[in-house]
Amino acid sequence: MATKQFQAESRRLLEMMINSIYSQKEIFLRELISNASDAIDKMYYRALTDDTLTFNKDDYYIKVSADPENRELKIVDTGIGMTEEELESNLGVIAKSGSLAFKNENEIKDGHDIIGQFGVGFYSAFMVAENVVVYTKSADSNQAFKWVSNGLDGYTIEPAEKAVTGTEVIIKLRENTEDENYDEFVEEHTLKSIIKKYSDYIRYPIKMDVSVQKPKDNEEGEYEEIEEEQTINSMVPIWRKNKNELTDEDYKAFYAEKHYGFDEPLKHIHISVDGAVRYQAILFIPEKTPFDFYTKEYEKGLELYSNGVLIMEKCGDLLPDYFGFVKGIVDSEDLSLNISREMLQHDRQLKLIAKNIKNKIKGQLKTMLKDEREEYEKFFEAFGRQLKFGIQMDFGANKDDLKDLLLFYSSKEKKLVSLAEYTDRMPEEQKYIYYATGDSIDRIEKLPQTEMVLDKGYEILYFTEDIDEFAIKTIMSYEDKQFKSVASGDLGIESEEEEEKEKNEAEDNKELFEEIKTLLSGKVKDVRASKRLKSHPVCLTADGEVSIEMEKILQQMPDQNQHVKADKVLEVNINHSIYQSLKGAYDNDKDKLSLYTNILYNQALLIEGLPVEDPVALTNDMCKVMA
Incomplete structure (x- = not known):
């Protein structure tokens, strides 16, 4: 039996796949299970038009079996199987996708879709396999076939014995290395974890024989370990169920099951769209801020599925940063994915979904603000700061989306x-x-x-x-x-009469204010009669865009912000008794005026929460006044 060689392009692609196309080796199991699901789907569609076939869903399943002793993993499906020609065509030419061809030739309805569309998923097995054996029997043939390959050296096809229609893929694992432990792919716990992670919502049962502890017969308190066949996957995802069938408790249970947080969600949003791009989504607004939310370690994003198969655990492109607190999933069969299904090939569909999701979240928050104020205030206490950051992001591009919130x-x-x-x-x-x-x-x-x-x-x-x-x-x-x-220059409050009075008063004492300004040279931009003070003697305000509070914040930031300062103005209440003391000192005792000026300026700094430049000098000045 001669070994057949992969086509040159296929050989290069296989080398790429083994080394770089997939980011994680565990992905191979997702791909093989998706292929098995496709094979059952094809049988389902065949039965719709072929009277000689019946499709009883209970007869169709995928089984994953591990043999740790021989370091082998088997994936079995009861799907449509392959003829010799199909084996040659689909497994002999990498990227020749039987699933894609089938989808193109058949109008897909009834909520089913063909997952594998790229014809390379099968070959991901060689990331972990020393060699791969495929036994398959087509629904169109009584003859089964065996396909064998160790990867780059090519493959063989020969007749084989197989009693039932379907396909078996048997993987002989590579030898372990210092960097890679291939034995984990025949460990029960690892296999169950990978299936739940990527293939939990495959519509057919994925079965495994698992070890369970059972009480021994007639022996109280004694247990024995036995093998029991279990279905590992959930099959029907919550987002594909009718909203009317679900309760708040169902959504809360899903939130907890997905480990979105230790809290309970304040709100959920269940979306089902059948438009320019079809997708379903369940989004959650958490009740509490994650402990790492405002750190670099926090990664925003929604789980992204393609027809029930997990593609990305954190798809950040689905959420704007200011809604980065939202948790949940999006499932779409319309996304254009790249060869490994781990990256999005074109972003037009994703942008449409992201825009819709943004609007849905905004709409839900506005509804909460209007109708459930107490719940909204809980949300705002946790995430209001993020909304404010969102307004500042991208030069204010999002302010109209967020200001009402x-x-x-x-x-x-x-x-x-x-x-x-x-x-x-x-x-x-x-x-x-x-x-x-x-x-x-x-x-x-x-x-x-x-x-x-x-x-x-x-x-x-x-x-x-x-x-x-x-x-x-x-x-x-x-x-x-x-x-x-309230600390800006012109409050826009004063009547014309009040403004005229203050203007005259300021003009009458122009020299006094100029003298105080000179004494505070380099510390304040100006000294003025205050229009805003009623009972207090003095305060600081700011001219220009940078306020005193902004200066304080910027001063705490990295060095490049140290030079940003507010143009401070010292305002004096001309109706306060201290003003008369200033006037008297200006007329009779310039040393005392300097003393009063320094005390008032430092008082203004303290009121604003700004540091006093020389606390010792301030203390001495106050003692002089008291003496």
């Missing part, structure tokens, strides 16, 4: 409110959406800069996270209302 603490409501809720109750004369920044709600409530805005009866949003002000500056405006910090 933000919540901030309200000075008026004493709870979290949305931007829509804030603007809906704004007085007609209010020009801006006001906000204040600080480390905590308690600290913000004590800020002198809030006095005038609150005195006008206007609501202030409290920003307590370092990302808040950056996100808001990216949004810029909401419902045509711009955002305004």
